[in-house]
Amino acid sequence: MPTPDISIIVPFYNEAESIPDLLAEIVKACPGAEIVAVDDGSTDATNRILRDTPGIQIVSFPVNRGQSAALYAGLRRASGRVCVMLDGDGQNDPADIPALVAALSDSDLACGWRRNRRDTWNRRVASRVANSIRRAFLKDGIRDTGCSLKALRREHIDFLVPFNGLHRYIPALLRNAGLRLVEVPVNHRPRLRGVSKYTIGGRALRGIRDLFGVSWLLSRQIHFPAGVLTSGR
Numbered sequence: 001m002p003t004p005d006i007s008i009i010v011p012f013y014n015e016a017e018s019i020p021d022l023l024a025e026i027v028k029a030c031p032g033a034e035i036v037a038v039d040d041g042s043t044d045a046t047n048r049i050l051r052d053t054p055g056i057q058i059v060s061f062p063v064n065r066g067q068s069a070a071l072y073a074g075l076r077r078a079s080g081r082v083c084v085m086l087d088g089d090g091q092n093d094p095a096d097i098p099a100l101v102a103a104l105s106d107s108d109l110a111c112g113w114r115r116n117r118r119d120t121w122n123r124r125v126a127s128r129v130a131n132s133i134r135r136a137f138l139k140d141g142i143r144d145t146g147c148s149l150k151a152l153r154r155e156h157i158d159f160l161v162p163f164n165g166l167h168r169y170i171p172a173l174l175r176n177a178g179l180r181l182v183e184v185p186v187n188h189r190p191r192l193r194g195v196s197k198y199t200i201g202g203r204a205l206r207g208i209r210d211l212f213g214v215s216w217l218l219s220r221q222i223h224f225p226a227g228v229l230t231s232g233r
Contacts, residue, residue, distance in 0.1 A: 006033040006101060007080030007154070011070030012088035016045040018192075022090050023053060029094040034080050037088075038070040068166035071148075075157045083157065085167075087148040093187035100151040100184050108156060108179035111142050111171055112149030112186035140172040142183065149186050161217065165210040176218045 008026055012019060019037075026035060035056040039047045041064035050058050059073050075083055082101055086092040096112060103110035145168050152174070159177040160166060166173075175181055 004032065004034040004080040006030055006082050006084060006097075007036055007078035008033050008084045008086070008094075008097065009036045009038065009071060009074035009078060010086055010088045011038045011040050011067055011074065012042060012046050012050070013040040013064060013067075013070070014042045014044045014046060015088045015090075016042070016049055018088060018090045019046065019049045019053070022088065022094070023056070025094040026097075029097050030084075033084075034078065036074045036077050038074045040064050040066070040070040066164050067148075068164050069162070071167050072160065072162045075154075075160070078154060081154055082151055083154050084151045085148055089191055091189050091191055092147075092149045093189060096149060096184070096186040097151070099186075100149060103182050103184050104151055104153065106180070107182035108153060109171060109174045109181045110151040111145070111181060111183050112147040113142075113144035113183045114147050114188035115185045116188060140169075140175050140181075142171040142181065144183075145169070145171055147186065147188075163213075165207075165214075168207075169210070169214050172214060172218060173221070176221055177223060 008030060010022070010026070023035065023037075026033070036059065037050050037053075037056050038059040039050055039061065041061040047060060050056065057077060059070075059077050061070070061073075071085055075085070082104060084097050084100060086094065086097070092112070100110040100112060148167065150170060152170075156174060156177075156179060159174055159179070160170065161173065171181055
């Protein structure tokens, strides 16, 4: 079976209402792409809907393990030369995927940044503060690491370290590995279905702990020459 050019990884946690329309949008934006849908221990009809959807790869967790675990598992399952990540709640626009992929011609990681956030004011303020602290602390240079829309080459997945919170530190890990990053403005849409799993207080406490942990990790990270980790594939 030929290797697909693009794999699109989408984590879902109790997003049954969003799945059909979102998957249809992905197919329309990227016909022929491999879709890897990760059911992160959903308790609604998410798993059944995914299993009833033809032509997609499915990773299923028996219990909820969080966004980072779902994304990492999906990335490891993917077989495309380029891997694209986006949220399963419908707020990321699949129409932006081609621009992210095109940006990899001059970079190794393309990060979406949401020009016009369609969130509540307190979420926007919390995100702005968190991004400012993270940039100052880790020097990753990315203004909106909370945007899940990102694209990278599959061989660079080996530079990622699986831990809870990884999805917010992908740019820092890859920049520290010597890779080139670029930001691409993307659309952001209001949530139309389902319930947000985001809590500002819980994220703030975890974020402080993660900053210290990731800072230590980056200072101790082993830098392998390009191609060494993937030469056996």
